[in-house]
Amino acid sequence: MLHQFTSHFLRHTAPSRRHLTPELLLRLVTPACALWAARAEDSPFADPYWGFYWPGGQATARYILDNAAIIKNRSVLDVGCGCGAGAIAAAMSNARTVVANDIDPFAVMATNINAELNKTKVETSTEDYIGKSCDDFDVILIGDMFYDEEFASILFAWLNRLSADNKMILIGDPGRHGLTEGRRSQMTLLASYELPQETRDENNGFTHTTVWQLNKL
């Protein structure tokens, strides 16, 4: 499957600017693609999470593009990069180095294709960084990863350690269950954006997305 991925990916996605960062052209599963309305069992991919530009990831990418100074000359790790938009936005904001990381090898392949589409270059990694010290990075991007309590608590403990180690932690989230009031009280809200209609259509129930910075303990 891995070697056929590119042709499958190109067949089942379409270039799109209909999201919060229209300056990025991203290949995504859009309403123009047959997959959009397919049943889960008809999808050639088990979990094509990289085929969507998640609302949390849209928020961090939008914020980076609007505030390029915070990224300039810094080294950035995009954890759970998915389609790669956060990493590409960081590269376009003149980050010194960018690593797009996802434990799904298809996600980093999608990221490479999308980076090329935007005439940028990012490094990729499928290593599981969660829990690691991340010495080589200044900025950590977390787009839409606070899904459930169990994972959120592991993620949050790790991010707090990184923050104590002077790293800037940017969290994008549309209001998921794991980003509880208690956790938000340890963060600073940087921006809130209204989601475009097409993003709403693929994220039933969500209308806004936000960017938070984790406070240093």
Add this chain to the structure above:
Amino acid sequence: MSRVLVGVKRVIDYAVKVRVKPDKTGVVTDGVKHSMNPFDEIAVEEAVRMKEKKLASEVIAVSCGPTQAQETLRTALAMGADRAIHVEIAGAEYETLQPLHVAKILAKLSQDEKADIVIVGKQAIDDDSNQTAQMTAAILDWPQGTFASKVEKSDAGLTVTREIDGGLEVIKTKLPAVLSADLRLNEPRYATLPNIMKAKKKPMKKVSAKDLGVDLSPRIKVVSVEDPPVRQAGAIVPDVDTLVAKLKEGGHV
């Protein structure tokens, strides 16, 4: 902002021709296509619209049943519910699960989860009981807006338009409240693949009726389930006079 609890039931799909079991204890469910009760889809849609209109902060879907109830909950999550609670009830206990049990479970969960609004379908298309909303409201001692065809937020609570015999009734309720969804409340959205995929990442908690302190011993005994009588064939008459004569003969006019 309110927190909304929505009850969803997995039932035999509306397009399936239902067959009665030979021993007349119920209907055949093995190998039969199931889906979410259509009135519950309307309930989920209404809850998600409340969230999209910023009237609700969170939508929690609840289903009582065997493992397969999780499929129904995934559909609710794909439609826009934020998280799900699966109350696992299987085997003999599921066979005799009745609206009173479900109402007790929904009432307990509404309190545990601090819900302000409970929405369920007005009835399930399998047993047509039409009791869960009413019983839930009674147990919680909350006002109820049943057979809702329109729900609006007002200062004090909700304005609910109800479908009643011969027309519409508009009532005002305070919050918290229990609602049941009628057919014309809304048109439920179709869950597209992006939503189905993302629903897999949403949290689903599993609990038992025992965890909630609900006794599942049956209160109603099903005596016998019978097929409806087979419709007898009609006859074509040559003209109106013959028709009138036949009707008179049969004592119909």
